[in-house]
Amino acid sequence: MQEPSLPRKQPPATPATGTVVCLLADLPDGGGRVFSFGPEDDPFRLILLRSGDQVIAWHNRCPHFGQPLALKDEWLILKPHTTLSCNVHYARFRWNDGVCESGDCEGESLTGVPVTVRDGQVLIV
Numbered sequence: 001m002q003e004p005s006l007p008r009k010q011p012p013a014t015p016a017t018g019t020v021v022c023l024l025a026d027l028p029d030g031g032g033r034v035f036s037f038g039p040e041d042d043p044f045r046l047i048l049l050r051s052g053d054q055v056i057a058w059h060n061r062c063p064h065f066g067q068p069l070a071l072k073d074e075w076l077i078l079k080p081h082t083t084l085s086c087n088v089h090y091a092r093f094r095w096n097d098g099v100c101e102s103g104d105c106e107g108e109s110l111t112g113v114p115v116t117v118r119d120g121q122v123l124i125v
């Protein structure tokens with residue numbers, strides 16, 4: 001007999017197109033920052049990474065246990081322009097494509113969030 005399955009919790013929605021996340025100047029080159037949107041008890045969490053004028057955004061949710069990779073800017077574990085690692089069990093993800101290259105979720109990926117830089121601002125698109 002099959003066990004009844006529990007309903008899967010849906011992730012909170014991505015912020016709307018056009019939402020300004022921050023100024024490009026607020027992101028250090030080779031560094032990153034974390035942001036949250038929506039209700040405090042169930043926010044949408046975002047990580048921005050900057051390489052020169054390029055900004056990459058990842059949903060701040062580890063594919064291993066679904067935990068945030070980092071809750072504070074100063075807790076981000078980065079190798080500039082190369083990798084970021086999860087604070088929980090230290091899975092390491094490639095900077096550019098979000099693929100886990102080492103750790104408990106090797107081969108899985110972070111979820112990308114489309115962003116652009118316009119007039120010095122980083123926006124959700």
Ligand code: FES
Binds near residue numbers: 086
């Ligand atoms: S929750 Fe991120 S590596 Fe386990």
